[in-house]
Amino acid sequence: MSTWTRFNIVSVVLGFAFLYLPIVLLIIYSFNDSKLVTVWGGFSTRWYGELFRNQGLMDAAWVTLRVGFISATVATVLGTLAALALTRYTRFRGRVLFSGMVFAPLVMPEVITGLSLLLLFVAVGLDRGFFTVTLAHITFTMCFVAVVVQARLMSFDRSLEEAAMDLGAPPVKTFFQVTLPVILPAIISGWMLAFTLSLDDLVIASFASGPGATTLPMKIYSQVRLGVTPEINAACTLMIAVVAAGVLIASVVNKRREVQRQRDEQAALRLG
Amino acid sequence: MAEATASLSSAAQPAAPSFGDRMFQALTSRLVIIVPYLWLLLFFLIPFVIVFRISLSQTAIAMPPYTPVFSLQDGLAAFFDQLRELNFDNYVWLTEDPLYFNAYVSSVWIAAVSTFFALLVGYPVAYGMARAPAAWRPTLLMLVILPFWTSFLIRVYAWMGILKPEGLLNQLLLSLNVIDTPLLIMNTHTAIFIGIVYSYLPFMILPLYSALEKMDYSLIEAAQDLGCTPISAFWKITFPLSLPGVIAGCMLVFIPAVGEFVIPDLLGGSQTLMIGKTLWNEFFANRDWPVSSAVAVILLLLLIVPIMIFQFAQARAQEQGR
Numbered sequence: 001m002s003t004w005t006r007f008n009i010v011s012v013v014l015g016f017a018f019l020y021l022p023i024v025l026l027i028i029y030s031f032n033d034s035k036l037v038t039v040w041g042g043f044s045t046r047w048y049g050e051l052f053r054n055q056g057l058m059d060a061a062w063v064t065l066r067v068g069f070i071s072a073t074v075a076t077v078l079g080t081l082a083a084l085a086l087t088r089y090t091r092f093r094g095r096v097l098f099s100g101m102v103f104a105p106l107v108m109p110e111v112i113t114g115l116s117l118l119l120l121f122v123a124v125g126l127d128r129g130f131f132t133v134t135l136a137h138i139t140f141t142m143c144f145v146a147v148v149v150q151a152r153l154m155s156f157d158r159s160l161e162e163a164a165m166d167l168g169a170p171p172v173k174t175f176f177q178v179t180l181p182v183i184l185p186a187i188i189s190g191w192m193l194a195f196t197l198s199l200d201d202l203v204i205a206s207f208a209s210g211p212g213a214t215t216l217p218m219k220i221y222s223q224v225r226l227g228v229t230p231e232i233n234a235a236c237t238l239m240i241a242v243v244a245a246g247v248l249i250a251s252v253v254n255k256r257r258e259v260q261r262q263r264d265e266q267a268a269l270r271l272g
Numbered sequence: 273m274a275e276a277t278a279s280l281s282s283a284a285q286p287a288a289p290s291f292g293d294r295m296f297q298a299l300t301s302r303l304v305i306i307v308p309y310l311w312l313l314l315f316f317l318i319p320f321v322i323v324f325r326i327s328l329s330q331t332a333i334a335m336p337p338y339t340p341v342f343s344l345q346d347g348l349a350a351f352f353d354q355l356r357e358l359n360f361d362n363y364v365w366l367t368e369d370p371l372y373f374n375a376y377v378s379s380v381w382i383a384a385v386s387t388f389f390a391l392l393v394g395y396p397v398a399y400g401m402a403r404a405p406a407a408w409r410p411t412l413l414m415l416v417i418l419p420f421w422t423s424f425l426i427r428v429y430a431w432m433g434i435l436k437p438e439g440l441l442n443q444l445l446l447s448l449n450v451i452d453t454p455l456l457i458m459n460t461h462t463a464i465f466i467g468i469v470y471s472y473l474p475f476m477i478l479p480l481y482s483a484l485e486k487m488d489y490s491l492i493e494a495a496q497d498l499g500c501t502p503i504s505a506f507w508k509i510t511f512p513l514s515l516p517g518v519i520a521g522c523m524l525v526f527i528p529a530v531g532e533f534v535i536p537d538l539l540g541g542s543q544t545l546m547i548g549k550t551l552w553n554e555f556f557a558n559r560d561w562p563v564s565s566a567v568a569v570i571l572l573l574l575l576i577v578p579i580m581i582f583q584f585a586q587a588r589a590q591e592q593g594r
Binding site for chain 2: 003004005007008009010011012014015016018019020022023025026029078079081082084085088089092094097098099100101102103104105107108109110111112115116117119120123135136138139142146170171172196199200202203206207217220221224225227228232233236239240243244246247251
């Protein structure tokens with residue numbers, strides 16, 4: 001029905017060029033031999049070598065990965081619960097407030113979230129560091145998980161659950177054996193979203209963090225303020241590569257799962 | 273609703289579940305709500321109350337650097353005493369110093385202009401995607417989301433290398449003899465506009481795409497059959513029907529852009545005034561926690577209307593999805 005018209009092709013191509021060109025240029029210039037970042041001095045991987053010898057950056061990367069892993073995991077559990085609460089329980093006291101608290105962090109300026117969390121940590125006398133950054137990241141990423149999982153839950157066929165319960169499965173068992181497998185792809189992409197948001201975050205981490213818990217974006221930011229350096233280009237390229245690999249693997253796995261499901265369905269139909 | 277189906281189905285069961293089972297089920301269904309609710313109350317709502325409280329306190333040379341207010345430690349009488357001494361100095365200070373007022377105005381202005389340009393750039397892309405052959409759409413959608421997975425900081429940083437006076441854009445334009453002297457884009461408002469449009473473009477495209485994809489295009493064919501020119505068909509049919517997407521996209525760009533810190537700090541240079549940057553400096557450079565709290569409270573008040581619009585649109589989409 002729909003075909004490519006010239007206008008559509010041009011607008012899509014220009015749009016994607018705008019989205020991707022800066023990143024591509026950054027990656028190309030990370031292989032630049034010259035110390036002057038904008039002058040091409042030949043191909044080289046020397047900045048990657050420098051990068052791995054930079055202990056400060058490596059420590060920060062390790063902190064970031066740990067914070068990301070822990071916070072994404074906790075945020076996925078909390079966010080999934082929040083999504084269930086929003087879709088399954090249409091009526092409970094304070095539902096309006098609850099849905100407000102789930103959606104507001106999505107658009108809340110990071111400076112406000114960061115400042116308010118910091119003041120909370122100070123008020124309760126919590127020492128700022130690894131633990132507080134993790135708490136802060138759980139809080140703002142769980143809302144993104146909730147939105148992703150909620151979207152899946154809304155298109156979920158409730159009759160499957162009802163059938164399971166009619167056959168005598170208790171609700172908790174129904175959840176784990178029927179609901180969870182169906183919404184699992186959404187939960188996984190929610191985890192990945194939470195993980196990358198945590199890896200990326202500069203502003204909230206700067207407020208919530210303390211001595212000894214410098215994350216990679218904080219480290220990169222402090223160097224970037226002084227100007228563009230090839231070493232940071234290399235660090236950014238590696239981060240992009242890690243994320244791109246993750247997204248690629250996830251989409252391949254999803255595709256396989258989809259193909260498998262279709263095959264199962266066809267097999268079931270033939271049997272039936 | 274789930275509880276109703278649960279009780280119905282358990283009634284239909286041959287063996288009624290034991291009292292312990294029912295208690296467990298009731299408890300789990302409560303926990304689903306209570307756990308995330310408490311977490312958000314503790315780490316999202318209460319912090320705002322604290323921000324508000326500290327914005328009414330006085331700066332002190334101590335750690336934490338403010339005088340406590342509203343503490344119930346000394347009993348209720350002392351609490352009412354404190355209420356009388358409430359301190360709005362920080363807010364008075366914000367109105368007296370034109371720096372803050374200008375920062376608010378310029379933040380809203382920069383965010384509004386950037387949102388407009390994001391819509392201008394994003395609409396044709398979303399339209400092209402929505403009208404592409406169906407087989408292409410998942411790939412195109414993935415390509416829009418992908419940059420969102422790469423770090424925000426990295427994407428802003430990438431523009432530093434492009435926009436600076438000896439940067440790649442100027443090199444290209446100079447070598448093509450388009451210009452004689454390097455363009456000064458870095459550290460201007462233009463650089464901030466580019467940065468915001470670039471960083472938030474996926475947020476604009478996605479809601480627009482989902483609105484445009486749902487649209488019934490036979491409406492346009494009908495309009496054109498009845499003598500509408502393609503352009504007037506667009507303004508009379510396509511655009512009004514995509515309005516929910518336009519509103520959602522604009523809110524998703526405008527609200528975070530007003531409080532943006534990284535983009536004005538890295539691309540805007542020292543002269544640009546934006547409120548997110550002011551708050552950051554007030555906090556980290558001047559260590560004035562009460563004033564930065566007051567700045568945050570006013571920023572929040574400023575954003576309440578757009579946030580409500582966004583919430584309302586979300587709630588409506590949710591109702592329709594049901």
